[in-house]
Amino acid sequence: MSGTQLVELILNGLITGSIYALVGSGIALVYGTTRVLNFAHGELMMLPGYGFLMLAVTLGWPVLLSAIATLVLVMVLGGLIQRVTIAPLLNREDWAFQVVAATIGLSIFLQSAAQLIWGEQFQGVPYFFSGVAVIGEVRMPWQRIAILLIALLVMGLCGLVLYRTQIGRIIRATAQDAEAALAVGIPSGRVHTMVFAISAGLAGTAAILLSPLVTVSPWMGASYLLKGFAVVILGGLGSFGGAVAAGFLLGLIESFGVAFVSSEWSSVISFIFLIAVIWARPEGLFAGRGQ
Amino acid sequence: MLRLEDVSVHYGATRVLWDVSMEVGAGEIVAIMGPNGSGKSTVLKAAMGLKKPSSGVVTLDGEALQNRPATVRPQRGMSIVLERRRLFPRMSVEENIMLGGYARKAAEARETCKWVLDLLPEIKPHLNATAGKLSGGQQQMVAIARGLMANPRVLLMDEPFLGLSPAMVKTVCSIMQMINERGVAILFNEQNAKLSFSMSHRGYLLESGRVVLSGSGEEMLDHPEVKRVYLGIREAAA
Numbered sequence: 001m002s003g004t005q006l007v008e009l010i011l012n013g014l015i016t017g018s019i020y021a022l023v024g025s026g027i028a029l030v031y032g033t034t035r036v037l038n039f040a041h042g043e044l045m046m047l048p049g050y051g052f053l054m055l056a057v058t059l060g061w062p063v064l065l066s067a068i069a070t071l072v073l074v075m076v077l078g079g080l081i082q083r084v085t086i087a088p089l090l091n092r093e094d095w096a097f098q099v100v101a102a103t104i105g106l107s108i109f110l111q112s113a114a115q116l117i118w119g120e121q122f123q124g125v126p127y128f129f130s131g132v133a134v135i136g137e138v139r140m141p142w143q144r145i146a147i148l149l150i151a152l153l154v155m156g157l158c159g160l161v162l163y164r165t166q167i168g169r170i171i172r173a174t175a176q177d178a179e180a181a182l183a184v185g186i187p188s189g190r191v192h193t194m195v196f197a198i199s200a201g202l203a204g205t206a207a208i209l210l211s212p213l214v215t216v217s218p219w220m221g222a223s224y225l226l227k228g229f230a231v232v233i234l235g236g237l238g239s240f241g242g243a244v245a246a247g248f249l250l251g252l253i254e255s256f257g258v259a260f261v262s263s264e265w266s267s268v269i270s271f272i273f274l275i276a277v278i279w280a281r282p283e284g285l286f287a288g289r290g291q
Numbered sequence: 292m293l294r295l296e297d298v299s300v301h302y303g304a305t306r307v308l309w310d311v312s313m314e315v316g317a318g319e320i321v322a323i324m325g326p327n328g329s330g331k332s333t334v335l336k337a338a339m340g341l342k343k344p345s346s347g348v349v350t351l352d353g354e355a356l357q358n359r360p361a362t363v364r365p366q367r368g369m370s371i372v373l374e375r376r377r378l379f380p381r382m383s384v385e386e387n388i389m390l391g392g393y394a395r396k397a398a399e400a401r402e403t404c405k406w407v408l409d410l411l412p413e414i415k416p417h418l419n420a421t422a423g424k425l426s427g428g429q430q431q432m433v434a435i436a437r438g439l440m441a442n443p444r445v446l447l448m449d450e451p452f453l454g455l456s457p458a459m460v461k462t463v464c465s466i467m468q469m470i471n472e473r474g475v476a477i478l479f480n481e482q483n484a485k486l487s488f489s490m491s492h493r494g495y496l497l498e499s500g501r502v503v504l505s506g507s508g509e510e511m512l513d514h515p516e517v518k519r520v521y522l523g524i525r526e527a528a529a
Contacts, residue, residue, distance in 0.1 A: 093303055169382070169386055169389075169390060170390070170393070172379065172381070172382060173379045173382065173386075173390055176379040176380060176381055176382065177377050177378075177379055177380075179341060179373070179377070180373055180377040180378070180379065181379075181390075182341060182361045182362065183339060183341060183361065183365075183370070183371050183373060183377075184365060184370070184390050184391050184393050184394070184437065184440075184441070185361075185362045185364070185365040185366065185393045185394035185441070186362070186390070186393055187360070187362050
């Protein structure tokens with residue numbers, strides 16, 4: 001393998017990993033704060049995919065405006081889903097199973113609704129960054145480089161909010177002990193809603209960045225949901241920082257794996273790695289960090 | 292000041308409190324004593340709004356609070372030190388303490404923090420430490436500091452001596468008395484009758500979710516039933 005190929009493999013791994021990190025960190029944030037595993041998280045990726053397609057392609061809005069509007073809408077939707085579907089269940093006994101059932105139901109409902117509204121065809125969004133970056137012998141489309149840079153920027157901002165602001169402190173306090181947080185006056189119900197909104201925003205960012213590379217369809221989020229869960233387990237359940245690191249690691253492993261076998265094996269490689277990690281280190285690779 | 296009138300609480304179909312009535316006056320230390328599972332912690336949680344009563348009234352200075360969210364209590368001058376400290380374990384001691392003043396303006400919280408650290412100077416060297424890594428006694432100090440950050444008029448303390456060494460129990464007792472001398476009323480629960488009633492102005496004995504006895508601390512200690520069951524003293528036959 002030449003040095004150029006190696007650099008391209010690393011870059012591709014980081015780019016794929018940045019999407020896994022965006023999706024996985026959203027799931028981890030919700031699980032870490034509310035102990036809810038959101039099986040409808042994939043649809044919080046699919047819906048902004050369609051939202052962005054409608055605004056940027058169908059209506060012809062500028063890309064940046066479309067992206068911002070899509071993110072705002074999906075964050076509101078994420079908050080609403082928490083308020084309407086999940087919050088009413090949290091006071092019940094045995095809520096954990098009920099929430100899993102409710103989010104699976106919601107996922108099926110949203111996929112079916114998308115099929116009815118937009119049909120079953122796969123729809124494309126044009127590249128919003130044209131051209132190819134050339135560094136020495138390494139060539140990489142700007143669209144792919146932008147994915148990595150924007151994902152890093154968004155996750156960096158999230159990290160900054162979580163660890164350097166009062167909002168972040170109240171989210172972390174609620175994650176660590178919701179009743180103790182309530183006792184000092186932190187409205188943990190609202191914090192849960194806010195966390196769902198942020199998580200939806202992270203999924204929405206992934207969808208917008210990916211939409212020119214993969215087609216938008218009602219099933220767009222399904223495979224990323226599974227990868228997101230893998231990232232959450234690898235990173236240590238509920239760890240935001242762990243999920244980010246695990247996302248990049250999984251991307252790199254897939255990238256190096258498909259250098260030697262067919263790309264159709266990428267998911268097989270990911271899940272073999274996941275099983276190996278669960279076997280050797282069930283608490284995850286980065287458990288306890290970044291929670 | 293703080294009153295609970297005929298408060299009942301259910302966990303699912305199980306009733307754990309039966310028409311409990313209690314009162315804490317301004318500047319008082321009041322103890323709730325009872326065996327394991329008697330509902331002592333539930334009384335405090337019902338007062339603090341962490342567990343909604345199925346019936347009954349909770350008032351603070353005449354304001355009914357039983358239907359208000361728990362988040363209102365710190366704003367009204369009530370806070371709680373939860374059982375087993377319940378700090379935010381992966382946050383720093385300073386973050387834990389400052390979050391205790393969440394309901395207050397930042398400048399007021401900073402002022403109270405100075406007062407709290409003067410009262411509990413043992414905490415100062417550990418402000419940047421991770422709260423979960425402190426010893427049990429140090430964690431209890433931080434939990435009390437966090438409770439005081441709301442500048443409460445009534446401080447609820449759920450089993451404040453649980454898991455502490457005898458020396459630390461003495462320290463926490465004297466801290467509670469210092470806090471009380473500064474005008475803060477304290478309602479706490481404890482399983483040790485002697486400890487509970489010797490340091491309190493008044494006390495309640497709770498059994499199976501019902502108040503079975505109440506009186507001043509001295510009266511409670513002198514009561515034959517308390518002596519026999521909880522202090523293991525048999526009075527000589529006349």
